[in-house]
Amino acid sequence: MKNSAAQPANSRQRILEVSTRLFAKHGFDGVSMRNIATESDITLPAIYHHFGNKEELFKAVETEMYSSHAKSLMDQLQADLSPEERLHNFVYVMFEHLESNPDYLKLLQRNLVDGWEENQAFLVDLSLQPVMDELKVLLNEYAEGTGNGITPITIFSLILGYITLMPVIRHLKERPASANTDQAMRELLVQSVMNFVSANRPTQEPR
Template identity: 50%
Template sequence: MARGNSKANNSHATILKVSIELFAQHGFEGVTMRQIAQAAKVTLPAIYHHFGNKEELYRAVETDLYGQHADSLLVDLHAAASPEECLRHFIGNLIDRLESDPAYFKLVQRNLVEDWPENHQFLVDLSLQGVFDELKKLLNTFIDGSGDGMQPILIFSMIFGFLTLQPVARMVSGYRLAKVSRAKKRAMLIDNIISFIKVSPAE
């Protein structure tokens, strides 16, 4: 019995791993269950047994990726002594996670631009709302009122926008950061976001 459970667990993990890569690369609409079955080397009935249908499989992918990253980000928001140190820690680690996990970053990018309100609500409930609420509290501790305006969403926007544009920005003539090391760019991005928070009106 234990051997059967182990095999089932392995199949579940393999399907999930393959699905993460395929959905990140091609999006929800661009992947079929048959493609996932072939890549995972399992039968179609096996996928339906473990995940029910394609949408439930996609939700499982999002839960796996977003859930673990959200938990880590919540830890980051309480990981240092001062509010500014916490903010720097949070921003830096979010940058690191996006850069070190291409599948996660691609899935985030796809979910941001896809016209799928039900999925947007699922992702807010799954991960964004909790992180947003804690970031808002931290910003208000850092500068009174700064978490009550656009700053929490703008922080995410600046990070995702900057990283998304890097492949193109490197080709822009005169872009002086094109040859700057990743570590220095990371430090500059953190400094710029902190400076933006300090000079932006708390509205």
């Protein structure tokens, strides 16, 4: 009984794992339910039973990937630390997650450029907007309540830009000698973002 009860859950997880890899590699339009059935070795009827249709399966993939990441980012933003420490940890965790989860990064990049507005709205509501809102609060606190300084979208753009260019950065002659490991490179990029934010931090006008 224990094995039979666990089998549907195992099948569902297997479908999600295979779908994540295929959608990240080929995009939504480049993957069929039959492709997923073949790669997962699970029948088409079973896949439809779990997810209904390809759109629902795609949303299930996104929900599993983005929700956990959003939670880890929110944990950093809401920690009982100074604004600078929270911002540093947020940037570090985002870099770490994007770098260590290539399928997540590919899927995110596809969602940003594929032009499927309904799905982009789903992504924003699911994870991006709550994180952006909380980051805005932190950045305002970091800017000492002035409402000036760096915007959340600037932080996201910097991090995504660095991560997207990472394969090229590793081969650049200008790469600092100290960044001789992935960990060192990540620390360097985090510090670069923090330096940028600090440089754009509003200064108190003399009274």
